[in-house]
């Protein structure tokens with residue numbers, strides 16, 4: 216009898232141990248407690264849904280491969296930051312600022328807004344958006360809420376300095392500002408090199424404001440090849456499948472200055488770490504259809520999918536979901552590159568995984 220009991224105990228204990236190890240696995244600690252996202256439509260996850268603007272996508276076929284359907288993500292499914300949050304071990308999607316509430320803000324918040332730029336007038340040709348300065352103001356509101364929930368400042372600061380702050384912005388300062396002279400006068404006032412300098416100077420102040428609000432781990436993205444999107448080629452290009460070089464040249468001027476800024480910020484603010492990311496898709500990109508969007512475009516300002524329109528059979532074979540935004544498949548590829556790349560062209564000085572551990 217006693218023997219039997221002992222055996223039972225043993226079984227119970229080992230079952231408990233197995234359960235414990237399983238629960239440990241599913242609740243693996245995230246590498247950082249929180250992920251804050253600033254940016255434009257490449258990052259937006261619903262902040263524009265109720266704004267009066269053409270730059271919003273709360274309708275199908277957006278979100279057709281996303282469990283929740285259309286969410287305001289400019290994609291058939293998840294964006295790059297959804298995948299990065301997942302790679303960082305953060306369980307839930309990072310909430311959009313406009314719908315964030317309660318304690319889920321402890322995981323971070325996404326402030327990004329389609330058509331937004333570094334400059335406040337950028338994107339206004341499409342309607343209302345949330346420019347970067349306003350996104351940073353919204354972040355201060357969230358910090359006050361966190362402080363109220365935490366009960367004191369020191370606990371809040373301890374949390375804030377461990378988070379990753381992603382800043383991916385600047386494309387619209389070109390495609391929805393400088394290169395739309397019918398709406399904006401920036402190209403009449405500034406040469407491309409001067410304009411890039413001004414943008415990066417303003418971004419420098421914005422990054423320092425985040426630093427002054429407790430941020431210490433910064434992931435800052437270069438602008439992609441904005442002259443190679445199907446929409447840019449149809450707008451500006453010849454009928455040949457080549458990229459629009461003036462757009463790409465603008466992006467390169469900006470990126471070169473941004474890399475220098477990141478270097479300087481690391482030298483000057485030694486208790487913080489800034490990293491420059493340019494995850495461009497690599498060899499996987501060449502296997503995908505690169506010059507045609509998956510959906511039927513014509514919505515928004517012409518670059519977005521038409522509401523309820525048909526899309527291609529298999530978006531995983533495409534780079535572009537609509538006229539300018541990548542598919543979920545591409546977002547997954549570039550997220551992995553940003554997270555793990557050892558190439559200084561793609562991540563310098565650190566990839567996201569290293570930034571998390573720093």
Ligand SMILES: *[C@@H]1O[C@H](CO)[C@@H](O)[C@H](O)[C@H]1NC(C)=O
Nearest residue numbers: 365366367368369370371373
């Ligand atoms: C702030 O909160 C932390 C963690 O809850 C606690 O350890 C600390 O004593 C608090 N500090 C003050 C000044 O209340």
Ligand SMILES: *[C@@H]1O[C@H](CO)[C@@H](O)[C@H](O)[C@H]1NC(C)=O
Nearest residue numbers: 419476477479480482483484
């Ligand atoms: C870094 O510090 C140097 C020397 O004080 C200064 O000239 C430069 O403007 C600073 N750069 C940034 C981005 O803060």
Ligand SMILES: *[C@@H]1O[C@H](CO)[C@@H](O)[C@H](O)[C@H]1NC(C)=O
Nearest residue numbers: 502528529530531532533544
């Ligand atoms: C879609 O394409 C991807 C990449 O070529 C492939 O792995 C996948 O099996 C395809 N899915 C379907 C449903 O055909």
